[in-house]
Amino acid sequence: MTELELKFIVPAACLDSLRQDLLGRGALAVRMRAHYFDTADMALARHRAALRLRLEGRHWVQTLKAAGAGAVHRLEHEVRVPGRPSERPALDPARHAGSPAAAGLAAALADAADPALTELHATEVLRLQLQLQDAEGTQIEAALDTGHAHAAGRQDALQELELEHKGGPLAGLFELAIACVRHGGLWQSTLTKAERGLRLHLGQTGLRAAPHRPAQAAAAAPPAAVLRACLQAVLTPLLAHSSELAGRAPATAGAPTVPGFDAVAAALGADLSRLGALLRCLQDDRSPEVAGWQAQARALQGLARAHRHHPDALGATARSTGLQVLLLQLQQRAHAGDDAFAAASALPPATWRRRRAALVKAGLLLG
Template sequence: MTETELKFQIPAAALPALREELLARGATPQSLRALYLDTPDGRLSAARAALRLRLEGEAGWVQTAKALGADVLTRLEHDALVGPAPEPPALDLARHAGTPVAQALQAALQGATAALSVVFETDVQRLRLDAPAPSGAWVELALDEGAVRAAGRELPLAEIEFELRSGEPAALLHLAAEAVGRHGLWLDTRSKAERGHLLARKLPATPPRAVARPAASLPARAAVAGLLDGVLASASVLADPDMPAEAAAPHLSAWLRGLAELLQVLGRAAADEAPPDPAWAETLVALLAPLDTQPMVGAAARVARGERYNRLVLALLGWSQPL
């Protein structure tokens, strides 16, 4: 199964209003406890994959495998219901046999000599709402509040996910853009798994992803989609209010390089492909102008958390989808 979803961080001041809005619209609460597993050398983490056992109320334990999808919007995922049990069940990779995500797991774990074991856990209170979206689509909203725990340390969580249940990705992006404007949300492509592994290793952030210049022959939509993976990953680190400046600095450099490449691609697209609204490029230039002479982490963080930037990247995500 492929899931289409986006996750956003929430300003602390906006969290009570967002919570109340979901409750007023009929959101249902759920307690979720999850154990995430990996090899001692972090093979799943390195492949940006995840394996978890999660206790989901009366349904009991569910084993889930996740792996990278085709782009920022998509992930491979497979859930296997294990059922009620007083203790966490044993992990069984055969539960995912025959699924695309099983192939990704096999590739990540090939050659591993040590067994999978619990690396970190999450304890979350979720508010879940099925919301109508444009063109008859439906989007699941999931507000998660709780904590990640690893190696005797704890990281608070407060984030909201938008997952497309039916319809086209444009509907999800439209609903997300509205919420960005209403609550000041900012896009965060770091998964709970990524943040949990970092906590377990006592690291603030993963290294930035390399920014490769797209081939001139690559269609503009494909080039933008490829660049957005690294751009949004670095923006997620920059926007984190708790990120130390020294950990964010390499991501600032990667983010600026990626955005410069985006502008180049969008400029080339005008000649041979229907480009996004030219005002998007002008908006990006205006947002980055203060950073041209003195690129500072604090100023970049404010841009990455800002409404104009987040609406811009949501629009680019929509435009870069295959026709």
């Protein structure tokens, strides 16, 4: 199966009210303990895959996740594993044979110096889980996780809200997410529990810049497919860098600059520049929405440039409602149908060829 999930960091000031709101709507509480496995040289992490055994209440579940189409879309396969709650069952990668995610696991293990899998980190959380359905039929699973990740004697607190699309129109998922950002003070993070645990295992405390990889599309690919791929290629590092900056702790007086900050700050500016170039290629869409995105991208690029040497100010920009809502609206467009790119699809062939060449020149698309 595939998973389309939006994850948000819940600030301490919002946690209690969110918890009470979920409980008031009938959320169920379940304790979870997850054990994450990888090779000694962390081949699964390099391939954006994760393999875990998790105790959910009194039942063990083995889950494999692998990279999907975009930053918030993943391949997922779960298997219920028999066993007593007090004894962790043996991990068996073969349980995922034949699933869509299995190819990602096989590629990772083939890339490992030694394919043996060992536990590297774990999480313990209390989850409040609620099934939602809006008037348009969108089905969403909301899960508030509070607890911690731990590895190598280190701990990291977890306060996350996950919104997973379970069925119906996708628009409802993003509308709920935008409401959470606007009224709850939450911000989106694409840093997974597996990634946070791995950083604990390695003792990494700095920020990490993500590479930009231009989209790939066949020469005969329709405009909608090309633009969707370019938008995903822009959003993936942009979401990663905004997550890094938003999640960093405020600096204390006299503290040194966080390692990696300069590289991530520069990368965020480059991401916003590429976003501006892509939005110019959508200028045939006369909707006020696209014009608003262009104005927001320019304003945010200016803020990123002004704050590139000021970690606290740039972190506040990354958490800002303006950037968070923009990112969610763009993700909604990236996961929408071809009609979301109808204006580009209606361009004369010669005009579209020039537009595609501009995408290549801007580094958004491989030639």
